[in-house]
Amino acid sequence: MSTTALYTWRKFKNATMLSLTGLSLLAVVGVLFLILAYTVSKGINHINWDLITKMPAPVGEEGGGMANAIVGSLILVSLGSAYGIPVGLFAGIYLAQTEKGWFARTVRFLTEVLNGIPSIVIGVVAFIVVVLPMKRFSALAGGFALGILMIPLITRTTEEMIRLVPSSFREAGLALGIPRWKTMMFVILPAAFKGIFTGIFLSIARVIGETAPLLFTALGNRFWSTQLDQPIASMTVFIYDYARAPFDDWNQQAWAASFILIMLVFVLNIIFRFVTRKTYTA
Amino acid sequence: MPQSVNEHNDMPSGQQDKRPAARALSLRGMLRKNPGDLIFENVTRFFAFVVLSLVFLMVYEMSVQSWPSIRHFGFQFITSSEWDPVNDIYGALPFIYGTLFSSLGALLFAVPLSVGVAIFLSEIAPGWLEQPLSMLVELLAAIPSIVYGLFGIFVMVPWLQTDVQPFLIEEFGWMPLFEGAPYGFGMLAAILILTIMVLPIITSISRDVMRSIPDTQREAAMALGATRWEAIRIVLTGAKSGILSASLLGLGRAVGETMAVTMVIGNSADISLSVLNPAHTMASVLANEFAEATSQLYISSLIEIALLLFVMTLILNAIARAIVWRITRRFGATAA
Numbered sequence: 001m002s003t004t005a006l007y008t009w010r011k012f013k014n015a016t017m018l019s020l021t022g023l024s025l026l027a028v029v030g031v032l033f034l035i036l037a038y039t040v041s042k043g044i045n046h047i048n049w050d051l052i053t054k055m056p057a058p059v060g061e062e063g064g065g066m067a068n069a070i071v072g073s074l075i076l077v078s079l080g081s082a083y084g085i086p087v088g089l090f091a092g093i094y095l096a097q098t099e100k101g102w103f104a105r106t107v108r109f110l111t112e113v114l115n116g117i118p119s120i121v122i123g124v125v126a127f128i129v130v131v132l133p134m135k136r137f138s139a140l141a142g143g144f145a146l147g148i149l150m151i152p153l154i155t156r157t158t159e160e161m162i163r164l165v166p167s168s169f170r171e172a173g174l175a176l177g178i179p180r181w182k183t184m185m186f187v188i189l190p191a192a193f194k195g196i197f198t199g200i201f202l203s204i205a206r207v208i209g210e211t212a213p214l215l216f217t218a219l220g221n222r223f224w225s226t227q228l229d230q231p232i233a234s235m236t237v238f239i240y241d242y243a244r245a246p247f248d249d250w251n252q253q254a255w256a257a258s259f260i261l262i263m264l265v266f267v268l269n270i271i272f273r274f275v276t277r278k279t280y281t282a
Numbered sequence: 283m284p285q286s287v288n289e290h291n292d293m294p295s296g297q298q299d300k301r302p303a304a305r306a307l308s309l310r311g312m313l314r315k316n317p318g319d320l321i322f323e324n325v326t327r328f329f330a331f332v333v334l335s336l337v338f339l340m341v342y343e344m345s346v347q348s349w350p351s352i353r354h355f356g357f358q359f360i361t362s363s364e365w366d367p368v369n370d371i372y373g374a375l376p377f378i379y380g381t382l383f384s385s386l387g388a389l390l391f392a393v394p395l396s397v398g399v400a401i402f403l404s405e406i407a408p409g410w411l412e413q414p415l416s417m418l419v420e421l422l423a424a425i426p427s428i429v430y431g432l433f434g435i436f437v438m439v440p441w442l443q444t445d446v447q448p449f450l451i452e453e454f455g456w457m458p459l460f461e462g463a464p465y466g467f468g469m470l471a472a473i474l475i476l477t478i479m480v481l482p483i484i485t486s487i488s489r490d491v492m493r494s495i496p497d498t499q500r501e502a503a504m505a506l507g508a509t510r511w512e513a514i515r516i517v518l519t520g521a522k523s524g525i526l527s528a529s530l531l532g533l534g535r536a537v538g539e540t541m542a543v544t545m546v547i548g549n550s551a552d553i554s555l556s557v558l559n560p561a562h563t564m565a566s567v568l569a570n571e572f573a574e575a576t577s578q579l580y581i582s583s584l585i586e587i588a589l590l591l592f593v594m595t596l597i598l599n600a601i602a603r604a605i606v607w608r609i610t611r612r613f614g615a616t617a618a
Contacts, residue, residue: 255436
C-alpha cells in the first residue's frame with residue numbers, strides 16, 4: 001500500500017469509527033424516546049379521575065380504576081422504608097466513619113452483593129421468611145422485600161454523601177471539643193443532608209417500580225385492603241395483570257398506570273441528579 | 283501526636299503502631315472516649331451488622347428450604363431438562379440454558395453499543411453536551427422493568443412478528459438459529475429487551491474507566507501522528523479490564539432481570555437453538571410458577587433455582603468487583 005493510500009485508509013477508518021460511536025448514541029437515545037413516546041401517547045388519554053379514585057371494575061365491565069393499587073403501593077413502600085431507611089442510613093454512617101478493618105470492608109462488599117442480587121430472589125427470601133410462617137401472602141411480606149432492596153442503595157449514597165463533606169467540618173467540630181457523635185449528627189449529617197435525603201427518595205423511586213419481589217409476597221388484590229396481614233394490591237402488579245389481560249380497556253389502563261409510574265420515577269431521578277450535582281460543585 | 287514520638291527511630295513506618303508507646307497512647311485515648319461516642323459507634327456498628335446478617339440469612343434460608351430438592355435430585359437438578367410439576371419431577375436445565383442464552387445474547391449487542399456510546403461521551407462529545415447526554419442514557423436505567431415489559435408486549439413483539447422475524451426466516455431460515463415460526467414472543471424479544479436494559483450500566487462504567495485514563499496517553503498518540511480513532515484505540519487498551527468488569531456487571535443484571543423477560547419470552551420450558559422459539563429463564567419460571575406451586579418438592583425446587591440464581595450473580599459481581607479493585611489499586615499506586 002502506498003503512503004497516500006494508507007493515509008486515506010486511516011482517515012476513512014477514523015471517520016467511520018467516529019460516526020459509528022455517534023450512531024450508537026443516537027440509537028440508544030432513540031430507544032429511550034421511543035419508549036417514552038409510546039408510554040405518553042398511549043397512557044395520557046386514559047388518565048382520568050376514575051383511574052386514581054375508583055376500584056377495579058368487575059371482569060367484563062369497562063372502566064374502573066386502581067385506587068386500591070395506589071394506596072397499596074404507598075403502604076408497601078412505607079413498610080419497606082420503616083426499616084430500610086434506618087438500617088441503610090446508620091450502616092452508611094458506620095461505613096463513612098470506618099474506613100479500615102475487616103468488618104467495614106466485609107459490610108461494604110456485602111452491600112454491593114446485596115445490590116446485585118436479583119429482586120426476584122429477594123422475593124423468594126421474603127416468601128420463606130414471612131409468607132411461610134404466616135401461612136398467607138401479606139403486605140408485610142411485600143414490605144419486607146422492598147426494604148431489603150432499599151438498604152444497599154441508601155447505605156451507599158449515605159456513605160458517599162458523608163465523604164463529600166470537607167474534612168474541615170469534622171476538624172472544626174472536634175477542635176471545639178464537641179464529641180465525635182455530636183459532630184457527626186449535628187455538623188456533618190446536616191451538611192450532607194440534601195444528598196442523603198434525595199438518595200432516600202431515589203431508593204423509593206427504585207422500589208416503587210419493583211414488581212418481581214411482590215408477585216408472591218404481597219400477591220395483589222382486586223379489592224380494597226389496607227390490612228397488613230392480608231394480600232395487597234400494588235401499581236406494578238396491577239400493570240402486570242392488566243397488560244396480560246385480553247381486554248383492550250385493561251391494556252389501556254396498564255399504559256396509563258405506566259405513564260404515572262414513569263413520571264414519578266423520572267421526577268425523583270431528575271431531582272436527585274440536580275441536587276447531587278450541586279453538592280459536587282459546592 | 284504519636285508520629286512525633288516515632289520521629290527518631292529507624293523502624294519502618296508501617297510498624298509504628300506496634301510500639302508500646304503508641305499502643306499506650308491509643309489505649310489511654312480509648313479510655314478517655316466520650317460515652318456518647320461509644321454508644322453511637324456501637325449503634326451504627328449494629329446496623330452495619332444487620333446488613334451483614336441479612337445476606338447470611340438469605341443464603342441460610344434458601345439453603346434450608348431447597349434442601350429437600352437438593353437431596354432428592356442431587357446434581358441431576360441442573361443436568362436434567364425434565365420439568366414436570368404433575369409428576370413432581372424437576373430438572374432446571376431449560377431455565378439455566380434460557381438464562382445463559384438470553385443474557386449472553388444481550389451482551390453480544392449491548393457491549394459494542396455501550397462501548398460506542400461511552401467513547402462518544404468521554405472522547406468526542408463537547409463538554410457541555412456530555413452531562414445531559416449521560417443523563418439521558420442513565421434515565422434508561424430508571425425506567426421500571428414492568429414498563430419495559432409493557433413496551434415489549436405491545437410494541438416490540440408485534441414489530442418482531444410482522445416485520446423482523448418473517449424477514450429472518452426468509453433470508454436465514456436455513457440456519458438453526460432462525461428456524462421456526464414468527465411468534466413474536468420468544469428468545470429474540472428477550473434478548474433485545476435485555477440489551478436495552480443492561481446498556482446504561484455498561485455505558486456509565488465504561489465511560490468512567492475511559493475518563494480515568496490520563497490525557498497524556500491521548501496526547502502522546504496524537505503527537506506521533508495518530509488519528510483520533512487510533513488515539514481512542516490506545517485509550518481502549520488501557521480501559522480493557524474496566525470494560526470487561528462493566529460487562530460482567532451488565533451480565534449480572536441480565537441474568538437476574540425478571541419482569542420484562544417474563545412478559546416477552548413466551549414461557550416454555552424447551553431447549554431450542556432457535557431465537558424465534560419461546561423459552562424460559564430462571565427468573566421467569568420463578569415469576570410464573572412460584573405463587574401457584576403446591577407440592578413441597580415443587581416449592582423446594584423453585585427455591586433451589588433462586589439459590590442458583592443468587593450464586594450466579596454473586597460470582598459475577600465478585601469477579602467484576604475484584605477487577606475494579608485491582609484497577610483502582612494500580613491507579614492508586616501510580617498516583618502515590
